[in-house]
Amino acid sequence: MPNALEAKPLIKPVSMITGAAWGLLKRPTLPSGTNGMVVVAAGLALLLITVALLAPVLAPFDPDQQKLLARLKPPVGFERANLTYLLGTDQLGRDLLSRCLYGLRLTLALALLGTLVGLVIGVGLGLAAGLLGGVVDAVIMGLVDIKLSLPFTLVALLVIALAGTDIAVLIGVLGIAYWAHFTRLVRAQVLSLRELPYVEAARASGGSGWRIATTHMLPNIISPILVMMSLNFSNLILLESSLSFLGLGVQPPTATLGSMVGQGRDYMASAPWIVAVPALLIVLVSLAAMLMGDFLRDRFDVRLRER
Protein backbone atom coordinates (compact mmCIF):
# COMPACT_ATOMS: atom_id res chain seq x y z
CA MET A 1 0.00 0.00 0.00
CA PRO A 2 1.36 3.43 -0.91
CA ASN A 3 2.23 5.56 2.08
CA ALA A 4 1.69 9.26 2.57
CA LEU A 5 5.23 10.14 1.50
CA GLU A 6 4.72 8.47 -1.85
CA ALA A 7 1.94 10.86 -2.70
CA LYS A 8 3.96 13.99 -2.06
CA PRO A 9 5.25 14.51 -5.62
CA LEU A 10 1.65 14.95 -6.74
CA ILE A 11 1.62 18.43 -5.29
CA LYS A 12 4.91 19.59 -6.73
CA PRO A 13 4.28 22.65 -8.87
CA VAL A 14 7.38 22.02 -10.98
CA SER A 15 5.55 19.23 -12.70
CA MET A 16 2.33 21.14 -13.24
CA ILE A 17 2.70 21.62 -16.96
CA THR A 18 3.84 18.10 -17.61
CA GLY A 19 0.61 16.23 -18.00
CA ALA A 20 2.01 13.95 -20.65
CA ALA A 21 4.76 12.82 -18.33
CA TRP A 22 2.27 11.85 -15.66
CA GLY A 23 0.08 10.10 -18.14
CA LEU A 24 3.08 8.08 -19.14
CA LEU A 25 4.43 7.31 -15.72
CA LYS A 26 1.39 6.79 -13.59
CA ARG A 27 -0.93 5.05 -15.92
CA PRO A 28 -3.46 2.49 -14.83
CA THR A 29 -1.87 -0.85 -14.22
CA LEU A 30 -3.31 -4.19 -13.34
CA PRO A 31 -3.34 -5.05 -9.65
CA SER A 32 -0.29 -6.93 -8.44
CA GLY A 33 -2.27 -10.11 -7.87
CA THR A 34 -2.61 -10.64 -11.60
CA ASN A 35 0.96 -11.72 -12.29
CA GLY A 36 -0.29 -14.58 -14.39
CA MET A 37 -1.28 -11.90 -16.90
CA VAL A 38 2.38 -11.14 -17.44
CA VAL A 39 3.00 -14.63 -18.79
CA VAL A 40 0.04 -14.25 -21.14
CA ALA A 41 1.24 -10.80 -22.20
CA ALA A 42 4.80 -11.97 -22.76
CA GLY A 43 3.53 -14.88 -24.82
CA LEU A 44 1.31 -12.60 -26.83
CA ALA A 45 4.11 -10.09 -27.37
CA LEU A 46 6.48 -12.82 -28.50
CA LEU A 47 3.88 -14.25 -30.84
CA LEU A 48 3.12 -10.84 -32.37
CA ILE A 49 6.81 -10.04 -32.86
CA THR A 50 7.46 -13.45 -34.39
CA VAL A 51 4.61 -13.26 -36.90
CA ALA A 52 5.63 -9.70 -37.75
CA LEU A 53 9.20 -10.79 -38.46
CA LEU A 54 8.00 -13.81 -40.44
CA ALA A 55 5.41 -11.84 -42.41
CA PRO A 56 7.03 -12.56 -45.81
CA VAL A 57 7.00 -16.29 -45.02
CA LEU A 58 3.59 -16.47 -43.37
CA ALA A 59 1.59 -14.14 -45.58
CA PRO A 60 -0.30 -16.19 -48.17
CA PHE A 61 -0.47 -13.29 -50.66
CA ASP A 62 1.24 -10.08 -51.65
CA PRO A 63 -0.38 -7.54 -49.26
CA ASP A 64 -0.95 -4.97 -52.02
CA GLN A 65 -2.14 -7.39 -54.70
CA GLN A 66 -5.66 -6.53 -55.84
CA LYS A 67 -8.06 -9.19 -57.03
CA LEU A 68 -11.29 -7.66 -58.20
CA LEU A 69 -13.05 -11.02 -58.41
CA ALA A 70 -12.34 -11.71 -54.75
CA ARG A 71 -13.54 -8.39 -53.35
CA LEU A 72 -15.22 -8.02 -49.94
CA LYS A 73 -14.95 -11.66 -48.87
CA PRO A 74 -15.82 -12.02 -45.16
CA PRO A 75 -13.54 -13.90 -42.74
CA VAL A 76 -13.88 -17.64 -42.30
CA GLY A 77 -16.90 -18.49 -40.17
CA PHE A 78 -19.22 -16.04 -41.91
CA GLU A 79 -21.52 -16.58 -44.86
CA ARG A 80 -19.92 -16.45 -48.32
CA ALA A 81 -16.49 -16.87 -46.76
CA ASN A 82 -13.73 -18.31 -48.87
CA LEU A 83 -11.18 -20.60 -47.19
CA THR A 84 -8.39 -19.09 -49.30
CA TYR A 85 -8.80 -15.80 -47.43
CA LEU A 86 -8.82 -16.67 -43.74
CA LEU A 87 -9.54 -13.14 -42.52
CA GLY A 88 -11.40 -12.07 -45.63
CA THR A 89 -10.55 -9.47 -48.26
CA ASP A 90 -11.05 -5.71 -48.54
CA GLN A 91 -12.79 -3.53 -51.10
CA LEU A 92 -9.97 -4.09 -53.60
CA GLY A 93 -9.75 -7.84 -53.06
CA ARG A 94 -6.56 -7.63 -51.03
CA ASP A 95 -6.04 -10.42 -48.51
CA LEU A 96 -6.60 -9.02 -45.02
CA LEU A 97 -4.43 -11.63 -43.30
CA SER A 98 -1.46 -10.68 -45.47
CA ARG A 99 -2.10 -6.99 -44.99
CA CYS A 100 -2.40 -7.43 -41.24
CA LEU A 101 0.90 -9.31 -41.06
CA TYR A 102 2.76 -6.72 -43.10
CA GLY A 103 0.92 -3.88 -41.40
CA LEU A 104 1.87 -5.20 -37.98
CA ARG A 105 5.46 -5.52 -39.15
CA LEU A 106 5.58 -1.92 -40.37
CA THR A 107 3.81 -0.57 -37.27
CA LEU A 108 6.33 -2.28 -34.97
CA ALA A 109 9.28 -1.18 -37.12
CA LEU A 110 8.12 2.45 -37.16
CA ALA A 111 7.51 2.48 -33.41
CA LEU A 112 10.97 1.02 -32.83
CA LEU A 113 12.68 3.55 -35.12
CA GLY A 114 10.73 6.40 -33.54
CA THR A 115 11.75 5.19 -30.08
CA LEU A 116 15.41 5.10 -31.11
CA VAL A 117 15.27 8.61 -32.60
CA GLY A 118 13.61 9.91 -29.43
CA LEU A 119 16.17 8.03 -27.33
CA VAL A 120 19.13 9.61 -29.10
CA ILE A 121 17.70 13.15 -28.99
CA GLY A 122 16.37 12.86 -25.46
CA VAL A 123 19.37 11.16 -23.85
CA GLY A 124 21.78 13.51 -25.60
CA LEU A 125 19.94 16.59 -24.39
CA GLY A 126 19.48 15.11 -20.93
CA LEU A 127 23.19 14.41 -20.57
CA ALA A 128 24.03 17.88 -21.85
CA ALA A 129 21.59 19.55 -19.46
CA GLY A 130 22.73 17.53 -16.46
CA LEU A 131 26.47 17.73 -17.08
CA LEU A 132 26.86 21.23 -18.50
CA GLY A 133 24.28 22.98 -16.32
CA GLY A 134 23.92 26.75 -16.44
CA VAL A 135 22.50 28.32 -19.59
CA VAL A 136 22.51 25.04 -21.53
CA ASP A 137 20.45 23.42 -18.81
CA ALA A 138 18.04 26.35 -18.68
CA VAL A 139 17.50 26.36 -22.45
CA ILE A 140 17.06 22.60 -22.71
CA MET A 141 14.66 22.42 -19.79
CA GLY A 142 12.79 25.39 -21.23
CA LEU A 143 12.34 23.40 -24.44
CA VAL A 144 11.18 20.42 -22.41
CA ASP A 145 8.55 22.58 -20.71
CA ILE A 146 7.32 23.91 -24.04
CA LYS A 147 7.24 20.43 -25.52
CA LEU A 148 5.25 19.06 -22.60
CA SER A 149 2.82 21.98 -22.50
CA LEU A 150 1.65 21.46 -26.09
CA PRO A 151 -0.80 18.87 -27.37
CA PHE A 152 1.58 16.84 -29.51
CA THR A 153 -1.01 16.17 -32.20
CA LEU A 154 -0.86 19.85 -33.13
CA VAL A 155 2.89 19.69 -33.60
CA ALA A 156 2.50 16.54 -35.66
CA LEU A 157 -0.13 18.17 -37.90
CA LEU A 158 2.06 21.20 -38.47
CA VAL A 159 5.17 19.15 -39.28
CA ILE A 160 3.26 16.86 -41.63
CA ALA A 161 1.59 19.80 -43.39
CA LEU A 162 4.96 21.45 -43.93
CA ALA A 163 7.13 18.44 -44.68
CA GLY A 164 4.64 16.14 -46.35
CA THR A 165 3.47 12.60 -45.68
CA ASP A 166 6.71 10.76 -46.16
CA ILE A 167 7.77 7.75 -44.15
CA ALA A 168 10.97 9.56 -43.08
CA VAL A 169 8.85 12.49 -41.87
CA LEU A 170 6.66 10.06 -39.96
CA ILE A 171 9.66 8.54 -38.21
CA GLY A 172 10.86 12.05 -37.36
CA VAL A 173 7.44 12.94 -35.93
CA LEU A 174 7.41 9.75 -33.84
CA GLY A 175 10.95 10.54 -32.73
CA ILE A 176 10.11 14.00 -31.42
CA ALA A 177 6.95 12.80 -29.67
CA TYR A 178 8.62 11.62 -26.48
CA TRP A 179 12.20 12.93 -26.40
CA ALA A 180 11.37 15.24 -23.51
CA HIS A 181 10.63 12.29 -21.21
CA PHE A 182 14.08 10.84 -21.83
CA THR A 183 15.63 14.25 -21.26
CA ARG A 184 13.91 14.72 -17.91
CA LEU A 185 14.78 11.22 -16.79
CA VAL A 186 18.44 11.36 -17.82
CA ARG A 187 18.97 14.85 -16.43
CA ALA A 188 17.48 13.86 -13.09
CA GLN A 189 19.67 10.75 -12.95
CA VAL A 190 22.79 12.68 -13.94
CA LEU A 191 22.17 15.27 -11.26
CA SER A 192 22.01 12.62 -8.57
CA LEU A 193 24.91 10.56 -9.92
CA ARG A 194 27.09 13.65 -10.24
CA GLU A 195 27.40 13.87 -6.47
CA LEU A 196 28.50 10.27 -5.98
CA PRO A 197 32.12 9.60 -4.95
CA TYR A 198 33.03 7.47 -7.97
CA VAL A 199 32.04 10.22 -10.41
CA GLU A 200 33.95 12.71 -8.33
CA ALA A 201 36.93 10.35 -8.47
CA ALA A 202 36.64 10.09 -12.24
CA ARG A 203 36.56 13.86 -12.50
CA ALA A 204 39.49 14.25 -10.12
CA SER A 205 41.57 11.84 -12.16
CA GLY A 206 41.03 14.06 -15.19
CA GLY A 207 38.20 12.32 -17.06
CA SER A 208 36.57 14.54 -19.67
CA GLY A 209 32.86 15.35 -19.55
CA TRP A 210 32.20 13.06 -22.49
CA ARG A 211 34.09 10.19 -20.89
CA ILE A 212 32.32 10.61 -17.58
CA ALA A 213 28.99 10.70 -19.38
CA THR A 214 29.55 7.63 -21.54
CA THR A 215 31.60 5.30 -19.36
CA HIS A 216 30.55 6.28 -15.86
CA MET A 217 27.02 7.56 -16.06
CA LEU A 218 25.21 5.91 -18.97
CA PRO A 219 25.83 2.34 -17.78
CA ASN A 220 24.31 3.25 -14.44
CA ILE A 221 21.15 4.74 -15.85
CA ILE A 222 20.61 2.14 -18.52
CA SER A 223 17.81 0.28 -16.78
CA PRO A 224 15.48 3.27 -16.26
CA ILE A 225 16.20 4.23 -19.87
CA LEU A 226 15.25 0.75 -21.05
CA VAL A 227 12.00 0.89 -19.10
CA MET A 228 11.25 4.33 -20.52
CA MET A 229 11.95 2.94 -23.98
CA SER A 230 9.42 0.16 -23.55
CA LEU A 231 6.78 2.60 -22.30
CA ASN A 232 7.50 4.90 -25.24
CA PHE A 233 7.41 2.03 -27.68
CA SER A 234 3.85 1.18 -26.71
CA ASN A 235 2.86 4.85 -26.91
CA LEU A 236 4.40 5.21 -30.35
CA ILE A 237 2.48 2.21 -31.64
CA LEU A 238 -0.66 4.14 -30.74
CA LEU A 239 0.60 7.43 -32.15
CA GLU A 240 1.60 5.85 -35.45
CA SER A 241 -1.74 4.06 -35.63
CA SER A 242 -3.63 7.29 -34.93
CA LEU A 243 -1.71 9.29 -37.53
CA SER A 244 -2.03 6.58 -40.17
CA PHE A 245 -5.69 6.24 -39.26
CA LEU A 246 -6.17 9.96 -39.96
CA GLY A 247 -4.42 9.54 -43.31
CA LEU A 248 -1.41 11.51 -42.11
CA GLY A 249 0.99 8.63 -41.65
CA VAL A 250 1.83 5.77 -43.96
CA GLN A 251 0.23 6.35 -47.35
CA PRO A 252 -1.74 3.88 -49.45
CA PRO A 253 -1.39 1.27 -50.72
CA THR A 254 1.12 0.38 -47.98
CA ALA A 255 -0.66 -1.04 -44.97
CA THR A 256 -0.18 -0.34 -41.30
CA LEU A 257 -2.82 -1.39 -38.82
CA GLY A 258 -3.95 2.22 -38.33
CA SER A 259 -4.25 2.98 -42.02
CA MET A 260 -6.24 -0.22 -42.59
CA VAL A 261 -8.78 0.93 -40.02
CA GLY A 262 -8.82 4.43 -41.49
CA GLN A 263 -9.25 3.28 -45.09
CA GLY A 264 -11.80 0.63 -44.22
CA ARG A 265 -14.15 3.10 -42.54
CA ASP A 266 -15.96 3.82 -45.78
CA TYR A 267 -17.04 0.19 -46.00
CA MET A 268 -18.02 -0.25 -42.37
CA ALA A 269 -21.72 -0.66 -43.09
CA SER A 270 -21.39 -3.32 -45.78
CA ALA A 271 -18.10 -5.00 -44.81
CA PRO A 272 -17.39 -4.37 -41.13
CA TRP A 273 -14.60 -6.97 -41.00
CA ILE A 274 -12.28 -4.74 -43.06
CA VAL A 275 -12.19 -2.43 -40.05
CA ALA A 276 -12.83 -4.90 -37.25
CA VAL A 277 -9.91 -7.23 -38.04
CA PRO A 278 -7.11 -4.62 -37.88
CA ALA A 279 -8.88 -2.77 -35.04
CA LEU A 280 -8.92 -5.88 -32.86
CA LEU A 281 -5.31 -6.57 -33.76
CA ILE A 282 -4.40 -3.06 -32.59
CA VAL A 283 -6.12 -3.79 -29.28
CA LEU A 284 -4.04 -6.97 -28.89
CA VAL A 285 -0.80 -5.21 -29.78
CA SER A 286 -1.57 -2.34 -27.45
CA LEU A 287 -2.49 -4.64 -24.55
CA ALA A 288 0.66 -6.72 -25.00
CA ALA A 289 2.90 -3.65 -25.27
CA MET A 290 1.37 -1.96 -22.21
CA LEU A 291 1.47 -5.06 -20.04
CA MET A 292 5.08 -5.68 -20.98
CA GLY A 293 5.99 -2.06 -20.29
CA ASP A 294 4.38 -2.24 -16.85
CA PHE A 295 6.01 -5.56 -16.15
CA LEU A 296 9.47 -4.23 -16.98
CA ARG A 297 8.87 -1.15 -14.86
CA ASP A 298 7.80 -3.21 -11.85
CA ARG A 299 10.46 -5.86 -12.42
CA PHE A 300 13.31 -3.39 -12.35
CA ASP A 301 11.60 -1.35 -9.66
CA VAL A 302 12.73 1.83 -11.32
CA ARG A 303 11.76 5.15 -9.88
CA LEU A 304 10.75 7.00 -13.00
CA ARG A 305 9.52 9.83 -10.89
CA GLU A 306 10.43 13.38 -11.82
CA ARG A 307 12.50 15.52 -9.55
Add this chain to the structure above:
Amino acid sequence: MVEFLVARVLRVVVTLWAIISLVFIATRLTGNPIDFLMPEGLDAQSRQEMIAYWGLDRPTLEQYLLFWRSLMTGDFGLGLMERRPVAAIFGERLGQSASLLLATLALTVAVGVPAGIAAAIWRRSIRGTAVLVVAFLGYAIPNFVLAILLVLIFSLSLHWLPSAGSASLTHYVMPTIALSAYFVAGLTRYTRDAMLDVLSQDYMRTARAKGLSEAAVVLRHGLRNALIPVVTVLGLQITTLVSGAVVIETVFAWHGVGDLLVGATLRRDYPVLQFGVLVVAGAVVVVNIAVDLAYAAIDPRVRLAGA
Protein backbone atom coordinates in the same frame (compact mmCIF):
# COMPACT_ATOMS: atom_id res chain seq x y z
CA MET B 1 2.43 34.64 -3.63
CA VAL B 2 3.25 37.64 -5.80
CA GLU B 3 6.65 36.21 -6.61
CA PHE B 4 5.05 32.88 -7.48
CA LEU B 5 2.50 34.60 -9.72
CA VAL B 6 5.11 36.60 -11.57
CA ALA B 7 7.28 33.54 -12.15
CA ARG B 8 4.33 31.56 -13.52
CA VAL B 9 3.05 34.28 -15.80
CA LEU B 10 6.55 35.00 -17.06
CA ARG B 11 6.94 31.36 -17.97
CA VAL B 12 3.67 31.39 -19.92
CA VAL B 13 4.72 34.50 -21.79
CA VAL B 14 8.02 32.90 -22.74
CA THR B 15 6.28 29.69 -23.79
CA LEU B 16 3.75 31.55 -25.97
CA TRP B 17 6.49 33.64 -27.52
CA ALA B 18 8.50 30.48 -28.28
CA ILE B 19 5.50 28.72 -29.85
CA ILE B 20 4.70 31.68 -32.08
CA SER B 21 8.32 32.11 -33.10
CA LEU B 22 8.73 28.40 -33.82
CA VAL B 23 5.70 28.44 -36.10
CA PHE B 24 7.13 31.51 -37.84
CA ILE B 25 10.55 29.89 -38.30
CA ALA B 26 9.10 26.55 -39.39
CA THR B 27 7.06 28.16 -42.15
CA ARG B 28 10.09 30.11 -43.43
CA LEU B 29 12.51 27.21 -43.20
CA THR B 30 10.47 24.89 -45.33
CA GLY B 31 10.16 27.22 -48.32
CA ASN B 32 8.32 30.36 -49.22
CA PRO B 33 5.15 30.52 -47.13
CA ILE B 34 3.26 31.82 -50.14
CA ASP B 35 3.36 28.29 -51.52
CA PHE B 36 1.51 27.19 -48.42
CA LEU B 37 -0.77 30.20 -48.22
CA MET B 38 -1.97 30.15 -51.80
CA PRO B 39 -3.50 27.41 -53.92
CA GLU B 40 -1.22 25.47 -56.23
CA GLY B 41 -0.86 26.52 -59.86
CA LEU B 42 -0.83 30.24 -59.12
CA ASP B 43 0.46 32.27 -62.07
CA ALA B 44 3.74 34.13 -61.65
CA GLN B 45 2.25 37.60 -61.48
CA SER B 46 -0.41 36.86 -58.87
CA ARG B 47 2.23 35.03 -56.91
CA GLN B 48 4.42 38.14 -56.96
CA GLU B 49 1.48 40.27 -55.90
CA MET B 50 0.64 38.00 -53.03
CA ILE B 51 4.27 37.93 -51.89
CA ALA B 52 4.19 41.72 -51.80
CA TYR B 53 0.78 41.73 -50.07
CA TRP B 54 1.99 39.48 -47.27
CA GLY B 55 5.29 41.35 -47.07
CA LEU B 56 7.32 38.26 -47.84
CA ASP B 57 9.80 40.26 -49.91
CA ARG B 58 10.85 42.33 -46.90
CA PRO B 59 13.69 41.67 -44.45
CA THR B 60 13.16 38.76 -42.05
CA LEU B 61 12.89 40.95 -38.97
CA GLU B 62 10.18 43.05 -40.58
CA GLN B 63 8.35 39.88 -41.61
CA TYR B 64 8.53 38.72 -38.04
CA LEU B 65 6.91 41.96 -36.86
CA LEU B 66 4.26 41.66 -39.57
CA PHE B 67 3.59 38.13 -38.38
CA TRP B 68 2.98 39.51 -34.91
CA ARG B 69 0.68 42.17 -36.29
CA SER B 70 -1.47 39.64 -38.10
CA LEU B 71 -1.55 37.63 -34.90
CA MET B 72 -2.76 40.62 -32.90
CA THR B 73 -5.41 41.58 -35.46
CA GLY B 74 -6.37 37.96 -36.07
CA ASP B 75 -5.88 38.55 -39.80
CA PHE B 76 -4.30 35.38 -41.09
CA GLY B 77 -5.81 35.56 -44.52
CA LEU B 78 -8.49 33.44 -46.13
CA GLY B 79 -8.90 29.70 -45.82
CA LEU B 80 -8.00 27.98 -49.08
CA MET B 81 -11.06 25.73 -49.12
CA GLU B 82 -13.66 28.13 -47.85
CA ARG B 83 -12.70 31.56 -49.11
CA ARG B 84 -13.38 33.23 -45.80
CA PRO B 85 -11.15 34.71 -43.08
CA VAL B 86 -9.63 31.91 -41.03
CA ALA B 87 -10.67 33.54 -37.77
CA ALA B 88 -14.33 33.32 -38.88
CA ILE B 89 -14.04 29.66 -39.93
CA PHE B 90 -12.41 28.95 -36.64
CA GLY B 91 -14.88 30.87 -34.51
CA GLU B 92 -17.77 28.81 -35.88
CA ARG B 93 -16.22 25.59 -34.69
CA LEU B 94 -14.88 26.60 -31.34
CA GLY B 95 -18.20 26.12 -29.55
CA GLN B 96 -18.66 22.57 -30.83
CA SER B 97 -15.22 21.56 -29.62
CA ALA B 98 -15.67 23.26 -26.28
CA SER B 99 -18.96 21.48 -25.63
CA LEU B 100 -17.42 18.10 -26.49
CA LEU B 101 -14.51 18.77 -24.12
CA LEU B 102 -16.88 19.83 -21.34
CA ALA B 103 -19.06 16.77 -21.82
CA THR B 104 -15.94 14.63 -21.68
CA LEU B 105 -14.72 16.26 -18.50
CA ALA B 106 -18.13 15.84 -16.90
CA LEU B 107 -18.33 12.16 -17.80
CA THR B 108 -14.75 11.60 -16.67
CA VAL B 109 -15.40 13.02 -13.22
CA ALA B 110 -18.83 11.42 -12.92
CA VAL B 111 -17.43 7.95 -13.59
CA GLY B 112 -13.77 8.16 -12.64
CA VAL B 113 -14.12 9.49 -9.09
CA PRO B 114 -16.78 7.00 -7.91
CA ALA B 115 -14.93 4.15 -9.63
CA GLY B 116 -11.71 5.16 -7.86
CA ILE B 117 -13.42 5.32 -4.48
CA ALA B 118 -15.02 1.94 -5.12
CA ALA B 119 -11.68 0.42 -6.09
CA ALA B 120 -10.11 1.82 -2.90
CA ILE B 121 -12.86 0.58 -0.60
CA TRP B 122 -12.97 -2.83 -2.31
CA ARG B 123 -9.20 -3.10 -2.52
CA ARG B 124 -9.13 -6.59 -1.04
CA SER B 125 -12.01 -8.04 -3.01
CA ILE B 126 -12.59 -9.26 -6.52
CA ARG B 127 -14.78 -6.21 -7.21
CA GLY B 128 -11.84 -3.87 -6.72
CA THR B 129 -9.76 -5.97 -9.06
CA ALA B 130 -12.54 -5.90 -11.63
CA VAL B 131 -12.63 -2.10 -11.52
CA LEU B 132 -8.88 -1.97 -12.11
CA VAL B 133 -9.05 -4.44 -14.99
CA VAL B 134 -11.76 -2.39 -16.70
CA ALA B 135 -9.69 0.75 -16.10
CA PHE B 136 -6.66 -0.91 -17.65
CA LEU B 137 -8.69 -1.88 -20.71
CA GLY B 138 -10.03 1.66 -21.01
CA TYR B 139 -6.48 2.87 -20.93
CA ALA B 140 -5.00 0.36 -23.33
CA ILE B 141 -7.58 0.53 -26.10
CA PRO B 142 -6.72 3.46 -28.39
CA ASN B 143 -9.48 6.07 -28.57
CA PHE B 144 -10.04 5.79 -32.32
CA VAL B 145 -10.28 1.99 -32.12
CA LEU B 146 -12.80 2.29 -29.31
CA ALA B 147 -14.70 4.84 -31.39
CA ILE B 148 -14.78 2.52 -34.40
CA LEU B 149 -15.89 -0.43 -32.29
CA LEU B 150 -18.66 1.69 -30.75
CA VAL B 151 -19.85 2.73 -34.21
CA LEU B 152 -19.79 -0.89 -35.42
CA ILE B 153 -21.90 -2.00 -32.47
CA PHE B 154 -24.24 0.87 -31.66
CA SER B 155 -24.73 2.47 -35.06
CA LEU B 156 -24.32 -0.23 -37.66
CA SER B 157 -25.55 -3.29 -35.76
CA LEU B 158 -28.05 -1.97 -33.25
CA HIS B 159 -28.96 1.33 -34.97
CA TRP B 160 -29.26 3.02 -31.60
CA LEU B 161 -26.99 5.99 -32.10
CA PRO B 162 -25.98 8.24 -34.99
CA SER B 163 -22.42 7.65 -36.19
CA ALA B 164 -21.57 11.11 -37.50
CA GLY B 165 -22.35 14.75 -36.92
CA SER B 166 -22.93 16.92 -33.89
CA ALA B 167 -26.52 18.06 -34.31
CA SER B 168 -28.37 16.59 -31.34
CA LEU B 169 -27.76 15.25 -27.85
CA THR B 170 -27.61 11.63 -29.02
CA HIS B 171 -24.66 12.64 -31.18
CA TYR B 172 -22.72 13.33 -27.99
CA VAL B 173 -22.94 9.81 -26.59
CA MET B 174 -20.31 7.93 -28.54
CA PRO B 175 -17.71 10.70 -29.04
CA THR B 176 -17.88 11.52 -25.34
CA ILE B 177 -17.46 7.89 -24.30
CA ALA B 178 -14.64 7.26 -26.79
CA LEU B 179 -12.80 10.37 -25.68
CA SER B 180 -13.41 9.84 -21.95
CA ALA B 181 -12.37 6.19 -21.63
CA TYR B 182 -8.69 6.99 -21.31
CA PHE B 183 -9.25 9.73 -18.77
CA VAL B 184 -11.81 7.78 -16.78
CA ALA B 185 -9.23 5.01 -16.50
CA GLY B 186 -6.52 7.42 -15.40
CA LEU B 187 -8.74 9.22 -12.93
CA THR B 188 -9.96 5.94 -11.44
CA ARG B 189 -6.38 4.98 -10.78
CA TYR B 190 -5.44 8.37 -9.30
CA THR B 191 -8.52 8.55 -7.12
CA ARG B 192 -7.91 5.03 -5.87
CA ASP B 193 -4.30 5.77 -4.95
CA ALA B 194 -5.21 9.08 -3.34
CA MET B 195 -8.05 7.43 -1.36
CA LEU B 196 -5.77 4.63 -0.19
CA ASP B 197 -3.33 7.23 1.11
CA VAL B 198 -6.06 9.09 2.93
CA LEU B 199 -7.81 6.00 4.29
CA SER B 200 -4.70 5.07 6.26
CA GLN B 201 -4.42 8.48 7.94
CA ASP B 202 -4.94 8.94 11.66
CA TYR B 203 -7.78 11.39 11.24
CA MET B 204 -9.76 8.70 9.47
CA ARG B 205 -9.45 6.46 12.50
CA THR B 206 -10.51 9.37 14.68
CA ALA B 207 -13.54 10.00 12.49
CA ARG B 208 -14.58 6.35 12.84
CA ALA B 209 -13.84 6.36 16.55
CA LYS B 210 -16.16 9.26 17.17
CA GLY B 211 -18.97 7.18 15.71
CA LEU B 212 -19.46 8.52 12.19
CA SER B 213 -21.00 6.17 9.68
CA GLU B 214 -18.63 4.58 7.19
CA ALA B 215 -20.17 6.60 4.34
CA ALA B 216 -19.64 9.84 6.21
CA VAL B 217 -16.07 8.90 7.00
CA VAL B 218 -15.23 8.04 3.41
CA LEU B 219 -17.07 10.91 1.76
CA ARG B 220 -16.63 13.77 4.19
CA HIS B 221 -13.14 13.12 5.50
CA GLY B 222 -11.65 10.85 2.88
CA LEU B 223 -12.86 12.18 -0.43
CA ARG B 224 -12.31 15.81 0.40
CA ASN B 225 -8.64 15.23 1.07
CA ALA B 226 -8.21 12.79 -1.77
CA LEU B 227 -9.66 15.27 -4.26
CA ILE B 228 -6.69 17.61 -4.03
CA PRO B 229 -4.37 15.49 -6.17
CA VAL B 230 -7.31 14.48 -8.35
CA VAL B 231 -8.04 18.10 -9.29
CA THR B 232 -4.42 18.61 -10.23
CA VAL B 233 -4.37 15.57 -12.40
CA LEU B 234 -7.44 16.70 -14.32
CA GLY B 235 -5.73 19.97 -15.14
CA LEU B 236 -2.57 18.18 -16.14
CA GLN B 237 -4.31 16.09 -18.75
CA ILE B 238 -5.52 18.99 -20.87
CA THR B 239 -2.84 18.47 -23.56
CA THR B 240 -3.71 14.80 -23.90
CA LEU B 241 -7.40 15.69 -23.98
CA VAL B 242 -6.95 18.14 -26.85
CA SER B 243 -4.84 15.63 -28.79
CA GLY B 244 -7.52 12.99 -28.29
CA ALA B 245 -10.29 15.36 -29.34
CA VAL B 246 -8.55 15.97 -32.68
CA VAL B 247 -8.78 12.27 -33.50
CA ILE B 248 -12.26 11.67 -32.10
CA GLU B 249 -13.76 14.68 -33.89
CA THR B 250 -12.43 13.29 -37.15
CA VAL B 251 -13.93 9.86 -36.53
CA PHE B 252 -17.39 11.23 -35.81
CA ALA B 253 -17.28 14.10 -38.35
CA TRP B 254 -17.77 16.34 -35.35
CA HIS B 255 -18.02 19.92 -36.57
CA GLY B 256 -15.23 21.19 -34.32
CA VAL B 257 -11.72 22.53 -34.37
CA GLY B 258 -9.97 19.14 -34.39
CA ASP B 259 -11.85 17.99 -37.45
CA LEU B 260 -11.05 21.33 -39.07
CA LEU B 261 -7.33 21.02 -38.36
CA VAL B 262 -7.00 17.47 -39.65
CA GLY B 263 -8.89 18.43 -42.80
CA ALA B 264 -6.66 21.47 -43.21
CA THR B 265 -3.56 19.29 -42.90
CA LEU B 266 -4.81 16.77 -45.44
CA ARG B 267 -5.70 19.52 -47.94
CA ARG B 268 -2.66 21.65 -47.17
CA ASP B 269 -4.95 24.49 -46.13
CA TYR B 270 -2.08 26.24 -44.49
CA PRO B 271 -3.71 29.52 -43.34
CA VAL B 272 -6.30 27.58 -41.34
CA LEU B 273 -3.74 25.20 -39.86
CA GLN B 274 -1.30 27.92 -38.82
CA PHE B 275 -4.00 29.95 -37.13
CA GLY B 276 -5.52 26.89 -35.50
CA VAL B 277 -2.26 25.63 -34.07
CA LEU B 278 -1.44 29.03 -32.62
CA VAL B 279 -4.86 29.53 -31.08
CA VAL B 280 -5.22 26.03 -29.63
CA ALA B 281 -1.65 25.92 -28.35
CA GLY B 282 -2.13 29.33 -26.78
CA ALA B 283 -5.41 28.27 -25.18
CA VAL B 284 -3.88 25.10 -23.75
CA VAL B 285 -0.95 26.99 -22.25
CA VAL B 286 -3.29 29.53 -20.69
CA VAL B 287 -5.60 26.84 -19.28
CA ASN B 288 -2.57 25.13 -17.81
CA ILE B 289 -1.49 28.25 -16.01
CA ALA B 290 -5.03 28.88 -14.80
CA VAL B 291 -5.15 25.40 -13.25
CA ASP B 292 -1.74 25.98 -11.79
CA LEU B 293 -2.72 29.26 -10.16
CA ALA B 294 -6.08 28.02 -8.96
CA TYR B 295 -4.34 25.10 -7.38
CA ALA B 296 -1.79 27.28 -5.66
CA ALA B 297 -4.66 29.33 -4.28
CA ILE B 298 -6.33 26.22 -2.85
CA ASP B 299 -3.28 24.53 -1.42
CA PRO B 300 -0.62 26.64 0.28
CA ARG B 301 1.85 23.72 0.22
CA VAL B 302 2.28 24.31 -3.51
CA ARG B 303 3.58 27.83 -2.97
CA LEU B 304 5.91 26.63 -0.25
CA ALA B 305 7.34 23.97 -2.53
CA GLY B 306 8.76 26.81 -4.57
CA ALA B 307 8.00 28.67 -7.76
